[in-house]
Amino acid sequence: MVAGDESEIALSTQDLREVTAFAAACAEVMLEVFEADQPDDSRPRDAVGAAWDFARGGERGKSLRDTAWAALRAAKSADTAAAREAAWAAMSAAGAAYLHPLAKATQVKHILGAGAHAARAVELVAGHDPRIGADHAERAVRRATPVVVEVLRRFPPAPDGGGRVGELMRVMDAALRPYTPAE
Helix, strand or coil: CECCCCCECCECHHHHHHHHHHHHHHHHCCHHHHHHHCCCCCHHHHHHHHHHHHHCCCCCCHHHHHHHHHHHHHHHHCCCHHHHHHHHHHHHHHHHHHCCCECCHHHHHHHHHHHHHHHHHHHHHCCCCHHHHHHHHHHHHHHCCHHHHHHHHCCCCCCCCCHHHHHHHHHHHHHHCCCCCCC
16 A cells, blocks of 8 residues: 555555556557557557556556656657547556555546547547547546546546646546446
8 A cells, every 4th residue: 555644545556557457448449549640659559558567467667657658759749639649548548557645636637637638539530529529538437447436536626727638537537426337
């Protein structure tokens, strides 16, 4: 368990693995959007793969962090906004393993960032249709396990700001807090 003073939240390694698996599942569905834009760039796929490796019992070490940074760099090389969002979703999936035990709303990005970026990517692919993004965010909510929901509830609600991705994150956050997922 990771915990300390009152401003910290207890997080087990298994909690981190569950959150990372959720984030990887959210990001994975958007890899094809990035790969259609940059077919020879495997950095986002590598980041999602590293997230899955950690979620399934692997190390939370330098290579996982490095794949997250590489996916971020891949986002900068994308030609389309949708591809950038897909790469950011992959970066967020690898970064989910680094959810900090700080009782701060900004930490919710580690839990829901991949889903929000993926929802924005699909929204952009659909010609900026916000209904498509909202539907995708709803599917991500249904993908959350009881552990993911319980971990999310330990943190304050998602912060304001962040543009459309922030808005999608707050939609997911509001839907998950009262949600009781099927086991």
